[in-house]
Amino acid sequence: MGPELRHLRYLIAVAEHGNFTRAAEELRISQPTLSQQIKQLERAVGVQLLDRSGRGVRPTDAGEAYVHYAQRALRELAAADRAVLDVADLSRGHLRLAVTPTFTAYLVGPLVQALHARHPGITLDLREMTQDRIEASLLADDLDLGIAFAGSHLPGITATALFTETLSLVVATDRTEGRGDRPLPVSDLADQQLALLSSDFATRSHIDGYFARHRISPPIAVEANTIQALTEIVRRTGPLATVLPDAIADDHLHLTPIPIDPPLPARVATLLRRESAYESAAARAFSRLAHDLVRARGYAPA
Numbered sequence: 400m401g402p403e404l405r406h407l408r409y410l411i412a413v414a415e416h417g418n419f420t421r422a423a424e425e426l427r428i429s430q431p432t433l434s435q436q437i438k439q440l441e442r443a444v445g446v447q448l449l450d451r452s453g454r455g456v457r458p459t460d461a462g463e464a465y466v467h468y469a470q471r472a473l474r475e476l477a478a479a480d481r482a483v484l485d486v487a488d489l490s491r492g493h494l495r496l497a498v499t500p501t502f503t504a505y506l507v508g509p510l511v512q513a514l515h516a517r518h519p520g521i522t523l524d525l526r527e528m529t530q531d532r533i534e535a536s537l538l539a540d541d542l543d544l545g546i547a548f549a550g551s552h553l554p555g556i557t558a559t560a561l562f563t564e565t566l567s568l569v570v571a572t573d574r575t576e577g578r579g580d581r582p583l584p585v586s587d588l589a590d591q592q593l594a595l596l597s598s599d600f601a602t603r604s605h606i607d608g609y610f611a612r613h614r615i616s617p618p619i620a621v622e623a624n625t626i627q628a629l630t631e632i633v634r635r636t637g638p639l640a641t642v643l644p645d646a647i648a649d650d651h652l653h654l655t656p657i658p659i660d661p662p663l664p665a666r667v668a669t670l671l672r673r674e675s676a677y678e679s680a681a682a683r684a685f686s687r688l689a690h691d692l693v694r695a696r697g698y699a700p701a
Contacts (some may be wrong), residue, residue, distance in 0.1 A: 404476070406440040409433055410448060414466045417455040439697035445497050474540040478677040490520045492681035495534045497526040498546040501602050502544040502668070504626040505647045506546070513692050514685060521681045530601065537673045543682045546689075548601075549701075551669035558669040559686070560701030565605070565676040566663040567656035571634055575655045582660035582664075585613045594621035594632045595639045609663045630654060646698060668693075669700045 412422040423430040441448050458466055481493075494514075498507055505523065516522060529535070533545035534553045550683070552558055568583060568591075588610075597604045609671070610616065618653035620639055621627050629641045633651045642663070645656030670686055 401413055404473075406436060406443070407473060409436050410440060410462075411469055412468055413437060413449060414458050414462065419456060438452070446693060465546055477540060481677065481679060486560070489602055490677060492518070492521040492686055494679070494681040495526075495541070495543045495553075496545070496574070496659070496685070497528050497536060498532050498541050499533070499548070500527055500596075500600060501626060501644055502546050503527050504630070505644060505650060506668075507649065509696065510624060510684055510685075513688055514540050515532065519679070521684070523673055537671060537676070540673065540676065541681065542684045543672070543676070544685060545671035547669060547671055549669045552671070555674045558566045558671050559673045561663045561670055561689060562648070562698035563701050564644050564668050565658075565699065566602070566642055566659050568640050568641045568695045569630075569633060569645070569648060569654050569656050570640045571637055572653050572655045574637065574640075582658040582662075584660055585615065587678055588617050589615045591617050592620045592639050593617050594623065594629050594636075596626070596629065597622045597624045599624060601645075605666070613661075617674060646696075649696065663673055665674075665699075669701075 408423070409426060412426055413419060413639070416425065417420040419430050419433055423433045426433065428436075437449060443475050444465065446461045447459050448465055450457050450462075511523065511525070514523065526542075530545075530547040533542065533547055534556050537544045537545055538553060538555055546561070548564075549558055549560060572695055595606060598604070598607075621629075621632055623632070626643065626647070629643065630647065630651055633641050634651075645658075648654045648656045670689060672682070
């Protein structure tokens with residue numbers, strides 16, 4: 400008799416924990432039962448899959464290979480379950496989406512609003528995470544789609560361009576009276592007190608690189624780990640400005656973007672998915688909606 404699905408889940412749990420006790424706790428079965436089930440699997444495949452000789456438990460070379468394919472098999476079965484539940488008329492459905500942090504401030508709200516208005520039967524699991532985690536989660540089939548930036552991607556990730564994001568100096572609107580649309584020379588930023596995202600954000604590295612290339616070091620008065628904090632600080636603290644995507648001002652009337660000359664390098668926002676993943680009706684609908692929305696809002700094409 401060949402291995403059953405539970406055997407695959409049991410083996411993966413032991414390999415991940417390196418310990419029968421913790422794996423058994425996670426699986427909610429007894430340790431002797433787990434040990435017996437793994438031995439059944441080893442008899443079925445005809446090789447030893449786990450090395451039990453050390454202090455912990457680790458896969459043998461054959462076990463490493465088997466775990467890799469077992470994880471892939473379980474991902475494919477999960478995709479099959481979703482495909483069976485998928486309904487082409489979009490009366491129901493579920494979408495797992497992740498975005499990098501800056502998109503939370505200006506893109507996620509309109510996207511979710513449009514999705515709910517157009518397809519109210521689709522439920523959404525929305526997460527904010529770094530781009531490397533988004534790509535790893537897509538490959539592990541923990542996500543259906545991601546929104547991040549073009550660049551070098553992990554093998555197996557497909558990127559579709561959405562729009563070009565530009566960064567500007569963002570100030571309180573009442574500071575811009577009478578200045579017109581003139582770009583601000585980068586040298587004028589040397590003495591501008593700024594409130595910026597913390598170094599945990601890729602956007603901050605992008606900004607710091609721009610400052611370094613132009614040999615300026617503006618005084619950083621505030622570092623924050625949320626964009627909402629920055630927009631509130633700039634709105635309430637007149638002399639402070641920030642550097643953020645200028646599209647943020649679309650939904651914040653108290654904020655105004657001022658272009659910088661020369662401009663910060665633009666970034667291409669992309670829709671990410673796993674190359675071989677089953678694309679549900681909900682994911683297809685969201686992709687169409689995202690492209691429609693960025694055109695309707697007038698974002699620069701990629």
